[in-house]
Amino acid sequence: xxxxxxxxxxxxxxxxxxxxxxxxxxxxxxxxxxxxxxxxxxxxxxxxxxxxxxxxxxxxxxxxxxxxxxxxxxxxxxxxxxxxxxxxxxxxxxxxxxxxxxxxxxxxxxxxxxxxxxxxxxxxxxxxxxxxxxxxxxxxxxxxxxxxxxxxxxxxxxxxxxxxxxxxxxxxxxxxxxxxxxxxxxxxxxxxxxxxxxxxxxxxxxxxxxxxxxxxxxxxxxxxxxxx
Numbered sequence: 001x002x003x004x005x006x007x008x009x010x011x012x013x014x015x016x017x018x019x020x021x022x023x024x025x026x027x028x029x030x031x032x033x034x035x036x037x038x039x040x041x042x043x044x045x046x047x048x049x050x051x052x053x054x055x056x057x058x059x060x061x062x063x064x065x066x067x068x069x070x071x072x073x074x075x076x077x078x079x080x081x082x083x084x085x086x087x088x089x090x091x092x093x094x095x096x097x098x099x100x101x102x103x104x105x106x107x108x109x110x111x112x113x114x115x116x117x118x119x120x121x122x123x124x125x126x127x128x129x130x131x132x133x134x135x136x137x138x139x140x141x142x143x144x145x146x147x148x149x150x151x152x153x154x155x156x157x158x159x160x161x162x163x164x165x166x167x168x169x170x171x172x173x174x175x176x177x178x179x180x181x182x183x184x185x186x187x188x189x190x191x192x193x194x195x196x197x198x199x200x201x202x203x204x205x206x207x208x209x210x211x212x213x214x215x216x217x218x219x220x221x222x223x224x225x226x227x228x
Contacts, residue, residue: 020046020102022094032112032142034191037076040090042105044070048096055089056082059106062091070094079111085141086111112141115195118187120206126175129212133171139189147171150184150198158184158198175210182207 026041027033042050048070053062068075082088087110094103116139123134137144149162149171165171167187175181182204188194198204 020044020094020096022046022050022092022103022105024092024105024107027090027107027109029107030110031107032110032189032191033079033082034142034189034193035080035113036192037078040075040077040092042073042092044073044094044103046070046094046096046102048094048102051093051095052077053091053093054079054082055091056086058087059089059091067095082111084111084113110141110191112189112191113193114139114141115193116144116187116189118147118185118195120171120183120185122206123208124206125209125211127211127213129175129178129210131173131175131208131210133173133183133185133206135171135185137167137185137187139187139193142189142191142193144187145190146188148186148188148194148197149173150186152182152184152198152204154180154182157200158202160197164188175208178210178212180207180209 021044023043025043026039040052049067050070051067052065052075054065055062065077066075087108090107090109092105093101096102116137118135118137121134121136123131135147137147144167146164147167148160148164150158151161151173152158161173162171171185183206184198184202184204186195186197
């Protein structure tokens with residue numbers, strides 16, 4: 001067989017098409033870009049460079065962002081100069097050592113720097129320590145990712161009560177003891193934007209009076225010593 005055919009049959013050998021293939025692993029199509037750096041990750045077996053560019057007018061015109069060696073495979077991008085709510089396109093061009101464009105990938109993205117809205121609406125009282133809270137939460141741009149619940153006893157500082165709950169599930173909370181509690185919900189969206197946590201002087205979104213018929217009983221695990 002000719003040498004070219006033998007090389008093609010060898011394990012791990014790649015064709016010319018494979019050598020110029022450019023894959024964009026991140027960001028995915030439709031990704032929302034929030035505050036801070038966004039990792040741009042690509043894969044290629046080719047040598048040369050990758051030119052990254054952005055378009056604000058659906059690809060009519062492009063602005064170069066950076067050109068990196070093709071084998072770097074990663075670049076940290078902070079899209080802080082792009083306006084909130086903008087629909088943009090990100091393009092990666094794989095260029096050979098002679099400067100010729102070998103391959104290109106384009107992604108449609110959204111700039112979203114607006115924190116979601118979240119608010120507790122009830123209940124005002126509970127006869128049980130375990131409470132399913134009613135919450136209104138929305139994010140028109142990139143969608144809700146999670147909800148965080150903060151709680152305060154009347155006149156005391158705020159503490160995180162539920163670190164992160166899916167917005168598709170009821171927001172559930174167990175009061176540490178009976179009494180009057182102030183609660184505050186904070187939303188986080190898929191772009192990474194999060195509403196401000198409550199601080200001293202923040203008025204609760206909801207006051208709830210927890211009235212349980214029985215006192216709390218402390219629970220703990222008793223570990224007995226094993227045989228010596």
